[in-house]
Amino acid sequence: MNPNLGNLEETVLLIVAVMPEEAYGYTVSEEYFSNMGSRISISAIHTVLKRLEKKGLIHSEMGGATAERGGRRKRIFKVTTVGMKTLETLQENRMKLWNMMPKLNFSY
Amino acid sequence: MKSPKVKSPPKWANRFLEWYCATHLVDEIQGDLLEAFHYRSEEVGDTKARWWFVWDVIRFFKPSSIGKRSYNSNQIAMLRNYLVVSYRNFRSQKGYGFINLSGLIVGITACLLITLHVLEEITYDNFHPKANGTYRVVMDMYGQGELKTKSAPVYPAVGPGLLADFPEVEMYTRILPFGEGVYSVKQADGSLVRFNESKAVIADENFFQMFGFMLLDGNPEKVLSKAQQVVLSQTAAKRYFGNQNPVGEIVVFRGTEEYTVTGVFEDFPKNSHMDFELITSLKSLDGFEEWPSNWGWYDFYTFIKTSDGVDQAFLDEKLSTYLDGKKAEFYAERNVREVMWTQKIGDIHLHSSGLSWDMGENGGGEQIYFLSVIAALILLIAWVNYVNLATARAIKRAKEVGIRKVVGAQKSNLVMQFLVESFLYNAMAVLVSLLLVIALVPVINSAMGLGLNRALLYGPEVLIGLSLLILVGALITGFYPAMVLTSFKPASVLKGQVGKAGKKIGFRQVLVVFQFTASITLILGTFLVVKQLNYMRSQDLGLNIEQTLVLRSPSSSRGGADLNQRLGLFRSDLEAMPEVSGFAISGNVPGVENFGIGGVTSKYFPNEFRDCYRVSVDDQFMELFEIDFIAGRSFSADMATDTAAVVLNEVAMKHLGFKSAEEALGEKINPNTNGERTIIGVVKSYHQATLKEELDPVTFLYNRRWGGRFYSVKLRSDDYAGSMEKIEASWDEIYPDNPFDYFFLDEFFDRQYKADEQFNAVFIGFAGLAIFVACLGLFGLVSFTAEQAKKEIGIRKVLGASANKLVLLLARDYVLLILAAIILAFPLSYYLMREWLNGFAYQTQIGVDIFVFGGMVISMVAFVTVSVKSYHAANSNPIKALREE
Secondary structure: OOOOOOHHHHHHHHHHHHOOOOEOHHHHHHHHHHHHOOOOOHHHHHHHHHHHHHOOOEEEEEEEEOOOOOOOEEEEEEEOHHHHHHHHHHHHHHHHHHHHOOOOOOOO | OOOOOOOOOOHHHHHHHHHHEOOOOHHHHHHHHHHHHHHHHHHHOHHHHHHHHHHHHHHHOOOOOEOOOOOOHHHHHHHHHHHHHHHHHHHHOHHHHHHHHHHHHHHHHHHHHHHHHHHHHHOOOOOOOOHHHEEEEEEEEEEOOEEEEEEOOEOOOHHHHHHHHOOOEEEEEEEEOOOOEEEEEEOOOOOEEEEEEOOEEEEOOOHHHHOOOOEEEOOOOOOOOOOOEEEEEHHHHHHHHOOOOOOOOEEEEOOOEEEEEEEEEOOOOOOOOOOOOEEEEHHHOOOHHHHHHOOOOOOEEEEEEEOOOOOHHHHHHHHHOHHHHHHHHHHHHHOEEEEEEEEEHHHOOOOOOOOEOOOOOOOOHHHHHHHHHHHHHHHHHHHHHHHHHHHHHHHHHHHHHHHHHHOOOOHHHHHHHHHHHHHHHHHHHHHHHHHHHHHHHHHHHHHHOOOOOHHHHHOHHHHHHHHHHHHHHHHHHHHHHHHHHHOOOHHHHHOOOOOOOOOOOHHHHHHHHHHHHHHHHHHHHHHHHHHHHHHHHHOOOOOOOOOEEEEEOOOOOOOHHHHHHHHHHHHHHHHOOOOEEEEEEEOOOOOOOOOOEEEEOOOOOOOOOEEEEEEEEOOOHHHHOOOOEEEEOOOOOOOHHHHHEEEEEHHHHHHOOOOOHHHHOOOEEOOOOOOOEEEEEEEOOOOOOOOOOOOOOEEEEEOOOOOOOEEEEEEOOOOHHHHHHHHHHHHHHHOOOOOOOEEEHHHHHHHHHHHHHHHHHHHHHHHHHHHHHHHHHHHHHHHHHHHHOHHHHHHHHHOOOOHHHHHHHHHHHHHHHHHHHHHHHHHHHHHHHHHHHOOOOOOOOOHHHHHHHHHHHHHHHHHHHHHHHHHHHHHOOHHHHHHOO
């Protein structure tokens, strides 16, 4: 398992994991925009997806073609079990840290 | 049913994507982008989505998405290697690289500068609406079957006539150049703002619809539609009204006519052959209603606009006989004919030489031609330089080529390599030249009084031209060296058998000869241009124009009698001044084109009208200008009969058939007509204009000291400032309503040579550049010869040869080349010089001196170039050359 996951990589991984419909370049970029409120280019999304795939966190297969795509097929990404585990570990670690956060005390 | 319009991203971007994108990635990348475009175009609109798409395509253009091309990646690697090797070569031989590059830069810069000028000249008047269908109608005037005059203006009836008779003529505009004179505006405090205007004309009401001049204020259809209307240029408006709005104000013309300002136009652009500041409506003139039937008064510049697709040749064909139908009787009676033809408005500036009474400074097509030739020559010389040096250096690089061949380079690879290299040089040179031109233009403009416009460089044509220049340059300069280099046999190269002295260098020699032939031609041309200008200036004009102050006569007054009375006062005032030695009134002075022309008969030509110019002069004119009489006398104030007398110049005397001046005396011109006048004197012809022009026949008529456009004042003292002050004071007292407008005649006359001087400066400058570039090439060549013969020189030195002998040894080959160039250049330049001189009426002798000087200069320059380098080689330590093997 590769523990080195950048911020953007983590976000994109999460997005792929939670997306109800097919996750591929364009939809991921739109999802990123609607959730994060800022845009990154499709080219950047592609790079991140490729990197995640290399790390074994997601895997891809070619999907169907549509008219909007000019007859081009999609490369659809799914989170692998390793990916899912990585996300869970990350979340757990993070929660641990959050729990250690001193509670705000309004009483003094 | 029509399907809804399918929106699509920019085709070129899509194609670009398909081109670079790896095949295994194209599905996802292009698919995603097209899909994104599809939804975005609905979301943010088509245009934005398209830009977005382009941006994304550019973002994807990175190594990870670029696929393998159809050629193998080895080729990219090789291309990279070529670049690296070119760069290393440049660095390792800076001197050579520098010479080569600077030669190209100088050549291309010169070429660009000239192109800029040429572009400016050939884009004259291209801003008019439908400039291609806008013509000026001009005419050739024949008498007794020979061409007498080519006239730019025609009759006032021509415009309306053509509109009525030719269906293809859509509109016409006439311009009458008679607005000259004093214009004044009364200020609130009663004082007068007054200026003598020479750029003032009278024009038809559709002037601003015919031409592309911009009205800033006023309705283009109405500003000249009524009598007594005037439109001012921005500059003129400022002159009279400051920052006030001039529209609706009154301007007074010549003290009597009141014109209302109806509009203000932007100053005419520089590339317009017309240059007006005040335009008055044609209807302000008396009798304009009768002009549509006036076929006698030819002072109207007439422009027509035709409907689309009308051929100029067809138009000229129809025009050529048009006047026959209108003036048949007149033609038959006088045995004359007039043939009209058209000039495209864009052609007027360059192709009007030979037309009389033209507007503005036109003509100069030949100069453009000569300059273009020079530009092409310089560029060729620079390219030849590159070829020469690259070939010479080939020997040095033979080993590199040999190795490349041994490890498997194909001939095409090697050719490619050297083409890439020359491409780099050319691209670099063009870029640097472009920057140089941008930096140099203001300097050149102020130094030579030119008006080069940098903005022309930024047009798409120039950019395309420059790209072509780089490509063509790369091909021309890269091809031959590539061929030479690739022809080496690797085995012999690696054994060191290439480049030994005495081997074939034929083509290179031819190139050197070509370079120097061109340079010598330019040098000789320079000498001739200077000689011709000096010749024209030093020639006796036939009269004395020194220390002569010329005043433009007042035109603002309360009428003729008033003017005459004031002139009497002014004249006696001036004649009383000790500084003034003479005062003359005349209709024209030397240096101003004669306007009045008319047919004259004599006893030898009783039925034939011989064209002569008319100049009215007073009794002082001939004396003041020291014009020599061949026979007879000048006009006299004491002879009442002199109003019916005439003085001819020598040319007019012969023109009218008289054998000698003595014979002409007492004879009549226009015998038995109203215009009959007795010849009382014949003067030597003097030059009215520069020596470019022939002498014209002139008849001098007596003007009894009134009217006249010019007052000439001969000054006795050298204290110009003091005399001027006194004269101006007297003028202001007598003519408070007229501006004091003057010039010194000698300076004024000399101004006519300004264009020639500029041409001189330009010519000399570029000839210098050409020679410089050629010498650079020569220098580079000699360097390589010396380098090659290093060992030979060393051995000779060791064996006791003197440095002088060695210099001679090295220079000998080049001496022969230069000689060959001289022999070729002399006849060529003689021919070109004759051509150029034909544009002048008075031509200097081409003379042996030019050839001798030119030959000497080029020999000196070449010899110095060669010997500097070979002297260096001959004096270097032979041990250094011989030590290593």
